[in-house]
Amino acid sequence: MAERVNSVVACRDMDTALPDIDHQRVVFDDGLTLECGQRLERLEVAYRTYGKLNAERTNAVLICHALTGDQYVAETHPVTGKPGWWEMVVGPGRPIDTERFFVICSNVIGGCMGSTGPLARRDGGEGPWGTDFPPVTVKDMVAAQRKLVGHFGIARLFAVAGGSLGGMQVLQWAANFPEMVFAAVPIATAPYHSAQNIAFNEVGRQSIFADPDWQGGRYWETGRIPARGLAVARMVAHITYLSEEALTRKFGRRVRGGQAMTAFADLFEVESYLRHQGSTFVGRFDANAYLTITRATDYFDLAEEFGGDLAAAFRGSRTRFCLISFTSDWLYPTAESRNIARALNGAAANVSFVEIASDKGHDAFLLDEPDFHRALRGFLAGCAEHAGLA
Amino acid sequence: MAERVNSVVACRDMDTALPDIDHQRVVFDDGLTLECGQRLERLEVAYRTYGKLNAERTNAVLICHALTGDQYVAETHPVTGKPGWWEMVVGPGRPIDTERFFVICSNVIGGCMGSTGPLARRDGGEGPWGTDFPPVTVKDMVAAQRKLVGHFGIARLFAVAGGSLGGMQVLQWAANFPEMVFAAVPIATAPYHSAQNIAFNEVGRQSIFADPDWQGGRYWETGRIPARGLAVARMVAHITYLSEEALTRKFGRRVRGGQAMTAFADLFEVESYLRHQGSTFVGRFDANAYLTITRATDYFDLAEEFGGDLAAAFRGSRTRFCLISFTSDWLYPTAESRNIARALNGAAANVSFVEIASDKGHDAFLLDEPDFHRALRGFLAGCAEHAGLA
Numbered sequence A, B: 001m002a003e004r005v006n007s008v009v010a011c012r013d014m015d016t017a018l019p020d021i022d023h024q025r026v027v028f029d030d031g032l033t034l035e036c037g038q039r040l041e042r043l044e045v046a047y048r049t050y051g052k053l054n055a056e057r058t059n060a061v062l063i064c065h066a067l068t069g070d071q072y073v074a075e076t077h078p079v080t081g082k083p084g085w086w087e088m089v090v091g092p093g094r095p096i097d098t099e100r101f102f103v104i105c106s107n108v109i110g111g112c113m114g115s116t117g118p119l120a121r122r123d124g125g126e127g128p129w130g131t132d133f134p135p136v137t138v139k140d141m142v143a144a145q146r147k148l149v150g151h152f153g154i155a156r157l158f159a160v161a162g163g164s165l166g167g168m169q170v171l172q173w174a175a176n177f178p179e180m181v182f183a184a185v186p187i188a189t190a191p192y193h194s195a196q197n198i199a200f201n202e203v204g205r206q207s208i209f210a211d212p213d214w215q216g217g218r219y220w221e222t223g224r225i226p227a228r229g230l231a232v233a234r235m236v237a238h239i240t241y242l243s244e245e246a247l248t249r250k251f252g253r254r255v256r257g258g259q260a261m262t263a264f265a266d267l268f269e270v271e272s273y274l275r276h277q278g279s280t281f282v283g284r285f286d287a288n289a290y291l292t293i294t295r296a297t298d299y300f301d302l303a304e305e306f307g308g309d310l311a312a313a314f315r316g317s318r319t320r321f322c323l324i325s326f327t328s329d330w331l332y333p334t335a336e337s338r339n340i341a342r343a344l345n346g347a348a349a350n351v352s353f354v355e356i357a358s359d360k361g362h363d364a365f366l367l368d369e370p371d372f373h374r375a376l377r378g379f380l381a382g383c384a385e386h387a388g389l390a
Helices: A138-150 A165-176 A195-209 A212-217 A225-243 A244-251 A267-282 A287-299 A334-345 A363-367 A370-386 B138-151 B165-176 B195-209 B212-217 B227-241 B246-252 B269-281 B287-299 B309-313 B336-348 B361-366 B371-386
Strands: A025-028 A042-050 A060-064 A104-108 A155-164 A179-188 A320-326 A350-355 B025-028 B043-050 B060-064 B103-107 B157-163 B181-187 B319-327 B350-356
Touching: A025 A138, A042 A138, A060 A138, A060 A165, A104 A138, A138 A165, A138 A287, A155 A165, A155 A370, A155 B181, A165 A179, A165 A287, A179 A370, A195 A225, A195 A287, A195 B227, A195 B246, A195 B269, A212 A225, A212 A287, A225 A287, A225 A363, A225 B157, A244 A267, A244 A363, A244 B195, A267 B195, A320 A334, A320 A363, A320 A370, A334 A350, A350 A370, B025 B138, B043 B138, B060 B138, B060 B165, B103 B138, B138 B165, B138 B287, B157 B165, B157 B371, B165 B181, B165 B287, B165 B309, B181 B371, B195 B227, B195 B287, B212 B227, B212 B287, B227 B269, B227 B287, B227 B361, B246 B269, B269 B309, B309 B336, B319 B336, B319 B361, B319 B371, B336 B350, B350 B371
Parallel strands: A060 A104, A060 A155, A155 A179, A179 A320, A320 A350, B060 B103, B060 B157, B157 B181, B181 B319, B319 B350
Antiparallel strands: A025 A042, A042 A104, B025 B043, B043 B103
């Protein structure tokens, strides 16, 4: 008789949602008025920097992180103990060379690594914001970063770079503060969220809502977090980050050693991998932050802010753009970068566009892709010359 | 202040999993030995027929249904009250013309519309099988259909046709019972489940497992079904049935009338649509059957049965094949049908292959696609001539 194991994602029952870490941060007591009209009376922005700001304050590179990324770009992550998410790109001698540039990365507002978000204490109230945290947008995230940049006394960023949701922030920076962005590198991104993008996000949100441990978003009251719902949300998102080719190359139809035909155990290696992705994610991310940030990506439609004309977002811009996409990215496919390139051309902007041949899917921007790294390094070197950086 | 509605999939709390319907069925007291080695002592196959079997019993067309389809092909569905799932294809004067052909469709074993499956009473025990129902395969599904065809005294089917999982059954029929299949029409299908296919199925299963109302599969004991988990499973699957183009055309980024910026309400039309798909599904499908049948599709790898050589599955076959795929189907893309065509060519089989231009995605085989319907009608007409059917 076939073995019948009802194998489910193993999620720890954690006492607190996330470990309490003293993130480096700056507090803005003048707060921030959000696009939705609500006001954060107190704004905290958690950040990390790498390298040194030069005397002229002209060598700063702002890095914008993706949906589940954070400010720990190029150092060991304080929660997971793993390397920073972009150590291949950022560091001494790396494409974004910290011996040359002063690199800043801040946790997006709405996030869960120290910046104001659903985990933060609510304005004038007790306990965390939870789902009462106001809806935030990519524009709000950029507005918070703008304050951080001002805090450093930086009038113009040498470059703003980021992939995925990070790339949306790059576009928003270039559109709202063109005079502050010498060079912009939007990577593996899109000028708006498509119906399919929204649909996948919605599945993730519904999975969290469906978990009784979500408790209407007030899970801190019992200490039981919606670990299973969040894990399933991560699993479905993770599929969209990989290409079919990458999944086939990594796992194919391989089964785990010596298993008999089972209905529900994790028979196939790809299942174990996904379950692992789901269960580790819940140890480092907050469910309400996931709801908030996925919503921010859904709202994103840069053209809408400019009367439906994406080119108008960049008209008169002197920023140098380098768009980068990956052939096997089906979440934000090359066609979306091409739309951005078309708009930039329509605005007579300075734009180069590199499509990198890769079978790694959307995640390619986080992985070892020498052609991508070469393109990024070359573009920044050229821009540094134009900017008169030694 | 922005409206804050925590809108979740509305699922009815149903007393029983599915309405108790007296499905037309045949009982095989000699049972069925399954591929996993377990034996069903008693096999029930629920089915529907349309048209008349001719005196020579040579005009039968077996239709194989997809994952969540059933035997109600061309009549009002007894649970939903909606038209049959293939009324555009099957009926008087339709491409599968019931004035000419005797059409049979049976509920797959492992299903929940009357054939033996997790909802059925367990052999020699009390109560339903639930998750103790043995794992079944596409080959097992076909073996059950084979018994039904024998029950009708039919020695050779004029044709076997089906899309998606139905197409896998068609391939299995042609491989295991070539002498019984004059013509085979595998539509929008694949010769095996890819890592990405398995991954999406696994997300759906984990979503069901994560629902506490699943109760280890014994939800009949409380009468509370895992409606939310099953709804989320349906939502993610539904995205894979549609193309990105179809979602954009149908919904784009349209928001529901006059909504302010909300974080969690179903702001975008595509969200309402998905939530509706999820919540209606749970009224007509059994969660354990969903687990069982998705697993059957994951197991499917026809070449494996023939020493890794797909061509060997069809060597010596005299069946006439017509493969049909759709350009925008990314669940079982044209490349998979091409793999099948290559194997059939390698077996010197009689094969035609039609790729239909459609932006409707995988679901195109269920929708109004005149080119598809013309191709199917033409192929069957040609085969009928060869078969000497008047």
